[in-house]
Amino acid sequence: MTTAAQPLLLKLLDPATRPEPYPVFRQFLTAGPLQLPESNLVVFAGFDHCDEVLRHPASCSDRLKSTIVQRSVAAGEDARPFGTP
Structure with missing residues (x-):
């Protein structure tokens, strides 16, 4: 996994990319996660x-x-950190 993601993510959000986003999408596929x-x-x-x-x-x-939830419950943590639904 690469951490040099910010320039590519910013390029995706650039309004100039909107008409033709596929070259940026291709860069995402090439770069991996x-x-x-x-x-x-x-x-x-x-x-x-x-x-x-x-x-x-x-x-x-x-x-x-x-x-993740199973580990939290086993550790005694609140299974519903934001309260009951």
């Missing part, structure tokens, strides 16, 4: 990377199946 070191943001562009992330148990949207 991009991480912004100052934030908790990672951009996955390729199918294989997206498929791996979405199928990983830690990224499950079902709170009962998420390994």
Whole structure:
């Protein structure tokens, strides 16, 4: 994973890129997963990377199946940090 992502991410947000974004998309695919070191943001562009992330148990949207939530509950942390729904 590369941390030199900021220039490429900024290029994607540049209004001049909007009419023809595909060359920038191609750069994302070539670069692989991009991480912004100052934030908790990672951009996955390729199918294989997206498929791996979405199928990983830690990224499950079902709170009962998420390994992150299971670890939090086992550690005695509040399973609903933002209160009850």
